[in-house]
Amino acid sequence: DSGVTQTPKHLITATGQRVTLRCSPRSGDLSVYWYQQSLDQGLQFLIHYYNGEERAKGNILERFSAQQFPDLHSELNLSSLELGDSALYFCASSATGELFFGEGSRLTVL
Amino acid sequence: AQSVTQLDSQVPVFEEAPVELRCNYSSSVSVYLFWYVQYPNQGLQLLLKYLSGSTLVKGINGFEAEFNKSQTSFHLRKPSVHISDTAEYFCAVSNLQGGSEKLVFGKGTKLTVNP
Numbered sequence: 111d112s113g114v115t116q117t118p119k120h121l122i123t124a125t126g127q128r129v130t131l132r133c134s135p136r137s138g139d140l141s142v143y144w145y146q147q148s149l150d151q152g153l154q155f156l157i158h159y160y161n162g163e164e165r166a167k168g169n170i171l172e173r174f175s176a177q178q179f180p181d182l183h184s185e186l187n188l189s190s191l192e193l194g195d196s197a198l199y200f201c202a203s204s205a206t207g208e209l210f211f212g213e214g215s216r217l218t219v220l
Numbered sequence: 221a222q223s224v225t226q227l228d229s230q231v232p233v234f235e236e237a238p239v240e241l242r243c244n245y246s247s248s249v250s251v252y253l254f255w256y257v258q259y260p261n262q263g264l265q266l267l268l269k270y271l272s273g274s275t276l277v278k279g280i281n282g283f284e285a286e287f288n289k290s291q292t293s294f295h296l297r298k299p300s301v302h303i304s305d306t307a308e309y310f311c312a313v314s315n316l317q318g319g320s321e322k323l324v325f326g327k328g329t330k331l332t333v334n335p
Contacts, residue, residue, distance in 0.1 A: 112265070141321070143322060143323075145325075155323065158322050165320045168322065200264070207252065207271070207314075209321070211263040213261075213263040
């Protein structure tokens with residue numbers, strides 16, 4: 111158990127819809143990272159938050175947004191969903207440079 | 221920009237045989253290197269990491285890796301594999317540019333250990 115909690119574990123929705131994925135980092139970790147894992151793209155870095163502030167942005171679509179709240183949990187919002195957004199979304203947290211990953215949220219867009 | 225190339229997408233081996241999973245990276249600055257393992261339907265677990273110091277790094281489950289700066293490689297090895305090592309293995313690189321320790325991952329290598 112990495113200590114990073116992600117909900118929901120599975121989500122099935124339709125094209126055009128909006129979903130929110132939630133991540134609770136390990137106790138005391140200030141950094142939260144979001145990654146997307148798909149068969150064709152592999153593991154892609156989306157965004158990094160540190161103590162509520164955006165620190166780095168990767169290949170994140172404009173339809174996607176994220177935020178980190180004062181209690182340090184983070185949410186990834188995916189809107190106007192397309193079939194190609196079907197993927198496993200991982201959250202990771204870190205304190206000292208080592209990333210600890212949650213078990214992921216598997217999103218299926220039909 | 222950094223990139224990671226895992227040269228083999230799939231590696232089948234027999235139980236108790238040695239294995240090497242290859243990883244090459246590209247970066248214009250000093251990097252930190254990692255190997256993660258992903259078992260089916262699970263998240264990623266850190267196997268080992270190279271930050272500095274000795275180029276031979278030992279990790280969990282009997283795995284080790286050697287950092288070779290001149291060849292920009294960080295190959296993962298295990299002298300004798302078990303069925304339970306069947307999983308996907310990811311090599312990753314990071315630095316501290318911009319204050320973010322984000323990881324750039326390779327495409328992964330699926331290791332299948334057969335009896």
